[in-house]
Amino acid sequence: MTAWVLRSGWCVSAWLRSVVRGVSVGLVLAAALPAHAQDVRFERVAEGVYAHIGDTGARTVANQGLNANIGLVLTPGGAVLIDSGATAGSAQRIQDAVRRVTPLPVKWVINTGGQDHRWLGNGWFQAQGAQLIAHAQGEADMRNRGNDHLEGLRAALGDGVAGTVPTLPQRWIAGTEERLDLGGLTFEFRHRGGAHTPGDVLVWLPQKGVLFSGDVVYVDRLLGVIPVSRTLPWLATFAEIERLAPARIVPGHGRVTDLQTAQAETRDYLMALRAHMKKAVDDGQDIGTAVKAFDGRRWQQLHNAADLGPGNASRTFLELERE
Numbered sequence: 001m002t003a004w005v006l007r008s009g010w011c012v013s014a015w016l017r018s019v020v021r022g023v024s025v026g027l028v029l030a031a032a033l034p035a036h037a038q039d040v041r042f043e044r045v046a047e048g049v050y051a052h053i054g055d056t057g058a059r060t061v062a063n064q065g066l067n068a069n070i071g072l073v074l075t076p077g078g079a080v081l082i083d084s085g086a087t088a089g090s091a092q093r094i095q096d097a098v099r100r101v102t103p104l105p106v107k108w109v110i111n112t113g114g115q116d117h118r119w120l121g122n123g124w125f126q127a128q129g130a131q132l133i134a135h136a137q138g139e140a141d142m143r144n145r146g147n148d149h150l151e152g153l154r155a156a157l158g159d160g161v162a163g164t165v166p167t168l169p170q171r172w173i174a175g176t177e178e179r180l181d182l183g184g185l186t187f188e189f190r191h192r193g194g195a196h197t198p199g200d201v202l203v204w205l206p207q208k209g210v211l212f213s214g215d216v217v218y219v220d221r222l223l224g225v226i227p228v229s230r231t232l233p234w235l236a237t238f239a240e241i242e243r244l245a246p247a248r249i250v251p252g253h254g255r256v257t258d259l260q261t262a263q264a265e266t267r268d269y270l271m272a273l274r275a276h277m278k279k280a281v282d283d284g285q286d287i288g289t290a291v292k293a294f295d296g297r298r299w300q301q302l303h304n305a306a307d308l309g310p311g312n313a314s315r316t317f318l319e320l321e322r323e
Contacts, residue, residue, distance in 0.1 A: 038062045040070070040090070040097040043256075046208045048074040048185075050101060051250045052094070054117070056221040056303045059156045064090035068117040071212045071250055072098060073205065077183025078107030081130070082203060082212045082250075084121030086153060088163035091121030095128070106130045108182050111169060112214025112252070114141040114197035114228070116149035123167035132169035133180075135191050138199015141228055142168055173201065190240045193233030196224065196252070202240060209247035216241070217262045220254030221303035223269065225312040231270050231319055238267045269299050277317045287317050 042050035050072040059065040064087050071082030079102055085091045098106060109126075111119040111134035119142060122132050134142070146166030154161045173180075178189045190202040196215035203212040215223075216237050225231060241249070242259065249257050254265075273294065280290035291313040299305055 038064075038066075040066065040093045042070075042072050042097050042101050045248055045250060045256055046205075046210050049205065049208050049210050050074075051256055052097065053255060054253070056253055059086065059117075059153065061157055061160055064093065064160055065120075065153050065157055066090040066093075066117055068115070068215075068253055069250055070094055071203075072101065073185065073187075074102055074104060075183025075185040079104040080182050080185075080187070081106050081109045081125065083112055083118045083214070084109050084125055084132075086117040086120050086149075086164075087157065087161050088121060088124045088165075089160055090117075091124035094121065095124070108133060109169075110134070110187070110203055110212075111138070111142075111199070112203060112212060113195075113200040114138045114145065115215060116153060118214065119169075120146070120149060120153070120164055120166060122169070123165045124163075126167055126170075131171060132167070133171045133173065134169040135189065135199045135201040136172040136174045137191060137194060138197060138201075139168065139172060141198045142166070145228070190237070190244075192237040192240055194228075194230050195234035195237050196226065196229050198228060198230070200234075200237065202237065202244075204244055204246070210250065211241060211244060211246035211248070212250045213241065213252060213262075215252035217249055217251035217257070217266050218253045218302075219251050219257045219261050219265045222299060222305040222308045222312070223253075223266055224304075224308050225273075225315045227315065229315065231274055231316055232323065235267065235270055235274070238262075238270070265299070265302060269296075272296075272298075273313060273316045274320065277313070277320045280317060281320045287314055290317050 040052050042052050045051050052070040054069050055063050055067040059067050066085050073080040085094050106125055107130060109130045109132050126132055173189050176191055180187045188204040194200050200214050200216055249262055251257055276294045291310055294313045296309050
């Protein structure tokens, strides 16, 4: 077939290949999706700004691993998705939810960090023509843990991971601050060395007064300090949120919130954890004693506190030892 150029810049043969690929993946996903999958539903946060508030519990077959928040921003030039979901199946459900809000295509996907539910849906949206964007400090983490994420999801979701291929962004933001015009709207990015994952980046919409924090902010559930987390830059990133003073924060987990709640349920916990572990390290305590002695009662009402608390404490102790 002679290739001639469409207005989009694709040749006919490439376009046909993309259509066939999209139909094939869609058929696989339709067979893999659970009969009673939980809805993805975008709720209005501000004019043209929406958020899906995910489960605060575990990754399950019903939620397709989507136990995190997802954002949607409408611009004159197309829709911007904040995070792409944990699987191709959850990405398809996110796409369906977008269509219930707007006929605009998803032109850009921003990954706010390197956790599975932030980016493993990338392949689905790339196949629909979206450009994928993330911070360069997250590239190594995504490369290193992508397949591990997928195997962990396979253990939890079984066939629910069908069609999911770890797909890295095409566009990497570098530096501590960057501003992009996406579809006629200004998006500002702030990176202060990572937080829950090395690539955790704040997405600030100055015209809207809305901040998408990704996994820098947790409310309603206890945050997770995992092996790739760094609590010191996490607090530096949180200080940037305080400087921006957003009217509304869409956290990585939990309900849309305000700065005061984010301070109480994320910042104060990290500060208390670091202060306790620093003293333990300085005093020569062993890790077991230090973990048991941490008083986390103030945060025990948060979901997952009993499960995550000991691991958070031990990893913070080890981080303070390295410092």
